[in-house]
Amino acid sequence: MTSNLNHIGLDKKASSELADKLNELLANYQIFYMNARGFHWNIKGEKFFELHLKFEELYNDSLIKIDEIAERILTLGFTPLHTYGDYSALSKIQSAKNVSSGTNAIQEILKGYEVLLPLERELLEMSGDSNDEGTNALMSDYIREQEKLIWMYSAYLNQ
Template sequence: MSKLNSIGLDEQLAKELAEKLNDLLANYSIFYMNTRGYHWNISGDKFFELHLKFEELYNNLVLKIDEVAERVLTLAHTPMHSYADYLATSNIASVKNVTEGKVAIQHILDAFTVIITKQRDLLELSAKANDEGTNALMSDYIREQEKLVWMYRAYLGK
């Protein structure tokens, strides 16, 4: 018989979920910092439009960072919290000095591919663990982000 944690989940599966959530947290954190850079450094004829969209995106990302970290804590584990760890863990590369809108948007689309794939993996594991909290969070994120991917792709004419 498996040992259950304080919210009734198998401790080993909760540990695996926390590890995957920490990996997601690292990727979200790098994505967030990249998006702040796009917001700060964007220039050109679409400045006003993209400056606002990038601000909207990084505000959304910072909320998700907090929710993911709090989910790790709910699973009775410690969220990753150093940028050195984020950089070492993230599959999303840190970028700098991006000033052209279409380049920034392509980086955003690439980041969403990484993020959504990781969230789908978490959905699978959270279903196995009967972890409705993580499952609902990932499901909500995926639904929202798939729409954003469609919109960013449309902006690029893809």
């Protein structure tokens, strides 16, 4: 008799759906990461020192999340996407090319969060429904952090 549970005791079908959604999140994070990296490299203007450091924090944090998401997909028993072709095809976040204005860069970051946050909330609900505490805890942490960052970046833009 074949079990409906994967190797960590979660429903295989629900885990597959979670892995697909996590791969979507992974693709978006990869583009978000590359954008933040570009902002770090190309920022100019009077807020250069402040924003250069802030964008470095952002891309370092994104790199950690990318690894966590990929490892969660593996933990569920599936394969994380790992080509830029896959990422660009699946991501709703668009590449931001040659952005050197602090204001424009922060607007792009906020647009990225407009994609990431709903995906994370969807994953939070899906993981809660399937009793997947590992994915649930990860998404809960991301959401809490990003809500605060959205407030801070919006305050920077005086919004």
